[in-house]
Amino acid sequence: MSFIMYKAYLCKTNATMISKTCEYAIRATLFIAQKSLDDARTGIKEIARNIDSPEAFIAKILQELGKAGLVLSAKGPNGGFYIDDRGMNNTLADIILAIDGDKLFTGCGLGLKTCSDKKPCPLHDEFTAIRQQIKNMMQGAKIGDFRNSLALGEKFLRR
Amino acid sequence: MSFIMYKAYLCKTNATMISKTCEYAIRATLFIAQKSLDDARTGIKEIARNIDSPEAFIAKILQELGKAGLVLSAKGPNGGFYIDDRGMNNTLADIILAIDGDKLFTGCGLGLKTCSDKKPCPLHDEFTAIRQQIKNMMQGAKIGDFRNSLALGEKFLRR
DNA sequence: ATAATAAAAGACATAATTATCCTTTATTAT
DNA sequence: ATAATAAAGGATAATTATGTCTTTTATTAT
Ligand code: SF4
Ligand code: SF4
Numbered sequence: 001m002s003f004i005m006y007k008a009y010l011c012k013t014n015a016t017m018i019s020k021t022c023e024y025a026i027r028a029t030l031f032i033a034q035k036s037l038d039d040a041r042t043g044i045k046e047i048a049r050n051i052d053s054p055e056a057f058i059a060k061i062l063q064e065l066g067k068a069g070l071v072l073s074a075k076g077p078n079g080g081f082y083i084d085d086r087g088m089n090n091t092l093a094d095i096i097l098a099i100d101g102d103k104l105f106t107g108c109g110l111g112l113k114t115c116s117d118k119k120p121c122p123l124h125d126e127f128t129a130i131r132q133q134i135k136n137m138m139q140g141a142k143i144g145d146f147r148n149s150l151a152l153g154e155k156f157l158r159r
Numbered sequence: 160m161s162f163i164m165y166k167a168y169l170c171k172t173n174a175t176m177i178s179k180t181c182e183y184a185i186r187a188t189l190f191i192a193q194k195s196l197d198d199a200r201t202g203i204k205e206i207a208r209n210i211d212s213p214e215a216f217i218a219k220i221l222q223e224l225g226k227a228g229l230v231l232s233a234k235g236p237n238g239g240f241y242i243d244d245r246g247m248n249n250t251l252a253d254i255i256l257a258i259d260g261d262k263l264f265t266g267c268g269l270g271l272k273t274c275s276d277k278k279p280c281p282l283h284d285e286f287t288a289i290r291q292q293i294k295n296m297m298q299g300a301k302i303g304d305f306r307n308s309l310a311l312g313e314k315f316l317r318r
Numbered sequence: 319a320t321a322a323t324a325a326a327a328g329a330c331a332t333a334a335t336t337a338t339c340c341t342t343t344a345t346t347a348t
Numbered sequence: 349a350t351a352a353t354a355a356a357g358g359a360t361a362a363t364t365a366t367g368t369c370t371t372t373t374a375t376t377a378t
Contacts, residue, residue, distance in 0.1 A: 016266045017176055020336070026269055043354065056338050063356060076345025077353045092269075092282075107175045110185055110251075122304050123251075126296045130289060137285045145281050179366070202324065215368050222326060235375025236323045323376075331368065338361070346353075 017134070022099040025061050027051040029095055032071055032081045033088060033143045041080030061099070068098040088144030096138060105135045176293070181258040184220050186210040188254055191230055191240045192247060192302045200239030220258070227257040247303030255297060264294045 018026075031050050035042040044062065048055040062081060065071045070090055073081045096104060110121065177185075190209050194201040203221065207214040221240060224230045229249055232240045255263060269280065 016262050023269065054337055057336070073355060075355045077347065079345065079354050103175050110182065123296060123300055130292055130296065133289055137282060137289065141282055213367055216366070232325060234325050236377065238324050238375065
C-alpha cells in the first residue's frame with residue numbers, strides 16, 4: 001500500500017512552498033507590474049481588491065517590498081505603487097528571498113541533519129536536484145515575463 | 160540584478176516544503192523503523208532524545224501516526240512504538256499526507272488561481288513538473304529504504 | 319489482585335504567523 | 349497656506365502552529 005488518502009489530523013496549514021505572506025507579495029507585485037505597463041500607478045485598495053487580500057495586510061507587505069526595492073511607491077494624490085523597467089527584471093526568487101528568506105532554496109525539506117556528502121539520506125541527490133530546479137525556475141521568472149500572460153486573463157491573480 | 164541576498168523582513172518561518180510537525184513525524188518514523196530491525200520497541204523518551212524533539216510533542220504526533228496506521232504501538236511494560244514489515248512499505252508521501260495533507264502535492268505554490276490549462280501562468284508547466292517530481296520522490300521513498308542508510312550514521316536523525 | 323510501566327486522550331500554554339487599526343509623513347491640487 | 353490624498357510606520361488583535369501538562373486506559377510483571 002502506498003499513498004492512500006489519510007485524513008490530515010494535526011496540521012491544517014498551507015504547508016506549501018512559500019508563506020501566505022509571500023503569496024500575497026507575489027500576486028501584488030505581478031498586479032502592479034501589469035498596471036505599470038502604461039505608467040499607471042495603483043493603490044492599496046485597488047491592489048487588495050484585485051488580488052483578494054486583506055487591505056491592511058497587503059499594505060504592510062508592500063512596505064517591505066518597497067524597502068527591498070522590489071516595488072516603487074509615491075505618496076499623495078496620484079500616488080501609488082509602480083514598477084519601472086529595472087524592476088521588471090526582478091524575479092520571483094527576489095520576492096521569495098525578501099519575504100521568506102532562503103529556506104526554500106537552501107533548507108533540507110526533511111529536516112534531518114544539514115546536507116552532508118558524507119552521510120546523505122537516500123533522498124539527498126533527488127532532493128538537491130529538485131531544490132535546484134525550484135531555484136532555477138524562480139530565478140528565471142522575471143516579473144516582466146508575467147505582464148503579457150496576465151493581461152490575457154481577467155481576475156487571474158485572484159484566488 | 161537578480162537573486163541578491165535581501166534581509167527577510169516579515170516572515171521568519173521555516174518556509175520549507177513540510178511543517179515542523181511533519182519533520183518530527185518523519186524523523187520519528189525513521190528512527191522507529193531503525194529500532195524495529197530486530198523487533199525492538201522504542202518509547203517516547205528514547206525517540207525524543209534521538210530525534211531532538213520535545214517529548215510531549217512527539218507523543219502527540221505519534222498518536223496521529225498510530226491512528227493513520229503508519230506506526231504500531233503497545234502499552235505497558237516492554238511496550239512502545241514499532242513498525243512491522245507491512246509498515247516498512249509505507250512511504251514519506253504517506254506520512255506527509257497524514258500530517259500535512261495533500262497541499263504539497265496538489266496546491267499551487269504561487270497561490271494564484273487554481274491550475275488551469277486555459278489560463279496558465281508562465282511557470283505552470285515547470286511547476287507542475289516539479290510538483291510531480293516531488294510527489295514521485297516521496298511516493299518512492301519507502302520507510303524501509305532508510306533503515307540501512309540510517310544504521311550507518313550515528314545521530315543522523317538529529318538536527 | 320496490585321503495582322509499575324507506557325501509550326492515549328484531552329485540556330491547556332506559548333510562540334509564530336496573519337490580520338487590523340490608528341497616527342504620522344510626504345505629496346499634490348486648490 | 350490649506351485640504352485632500354495615499355503611503356509609511358507603529359501598536360495591537362486574531363488565528364494557527366507548536367509545545368506542555370495531567371489524567372486515563374491498557375498491559376505486564378510480581
Ligand atoms: S541528506 Fe537527505 S535529509 Fe539530509 S539534508 Fe540531504 S536531503 Fe535532507
Ligand atoms: S498557472 Fe501558475 S500560478 Fe496558476 S496554478 Fe498553475 S503554476 Fe500556479
